[in-house]
Amino acid sequence: MNNISIPATSCTPEVEFDFDGRILSLAGESYPENAAAFYRPLVNALENFVTTHSQYTGSALTLHVALSYFNSSSTKMLFGLLSTLNNGAVAGITTALHWYYDPEDDISEEFGQELSLDFPAIAFHLHSESYHDELR
Numbered sequence: 001m002n003n004i005s006i007p008a009t010s011c012t013p014e015v016e017f018d019f020d021g022r023i024l025s026l027a028g029e030s031y032p033e034n035a036a037a038f039y040r041p042l043v044n045a046l047e048n049f050v051t052t053h054s055q056y057t058g059s060a061l062t063l064h065v066a067l068s069y070f071n072s073s074s075t076k077m078l079f080g081l082l083s084t085l086n087n088g089a090v091a092g093i094t095t096a097l098h099w100y101y102d103p104e105d106d107i108s109e110e111f112g113q114e115l116s117l118d119f120p121a122i123a124f125h126l127h128s129e130s131y132h133d134e135l136r
Contacts, residue, residue, distance in 0.1 A: 001052065004045060012038055013067060019049055025064040030074040039077035043084060050088035059093040061085065066100035067108075082119045089121035096123040103128040 004017035013028035024046075032038040053059045063085060070078065082097070089095040097119075099112035109126065116124035 001045070001049060004042065015042060017042065017045060019045075022059075022061045023064070024061070025066070027064070027066040028068065030067050030070040032074070035071070035073035035077045039074070039080065043077070043080045046081060046084045050084055050091065050093060053088070053093055060095070061088065061093055062096045062098065064098045064100070068102065079118075082115060082122065086119040086121045089119075094123075095121065096125060098125045098127060100127045100129065 001019040003019055004015055006012070006015040008014035008028040011029060012032050013026045013030045016023075016025045018024065049061075053061075063081075065078075067074075085095050085097070097115070099115065101108035101112060103109075109128070112124065112126050116122070116126075
C-alpha cells in the first residue's frame with residue numbers, strides 16, 4: 001500500500017499516512033474550500049488498509065491528530081476517517097487515536113472527549129500539548 005505525504009498549506013493540514021509503519025498523522029489547520037475533495041482520497045486509502053488488514057489478528061494502527069483549527073466540513077470528513085478506523089478496530093485492528101489540543105482551547109478538548117464516546121472501539125488519548133513537542 002502506498003504511503004501518503006501531503007505538505008500543509010494555509011488551509012489544509014500536513015498529512016503523513018505511513019501505512020508500512022501503521023502511523024497516520026494530521027497536523028495544522030483544516031478549512032479547505034472543498035473538504036470532501038481533500039479528505040476523500042485519505043478515507044479511501046484508510047478503507048483499503050482496513051479491508052486488507054482486518055483479517056490479521058494483532059494488527060495495530062495509530063492516528064495522531066493535531067488540528068489547531070477545523071471547520072464544519074472538515075469535521076464531517078474527520079468523522080468519516082474515524083468511522084473507518086472504528087470499523088477496523090471492531091474487526092480486530094488495535095487502533096489508537098492521539099488527540100492533541102491547545103490547553104487553552106476548551107472546544108478542541110471537548111471535541112476530542114466527544115469523539116471518544118462516538119467511536120468506542122478506538123483507544124483515545126488526549127494530549128494538552130503540541131504534537132510536534134510530543135515527538136521531541
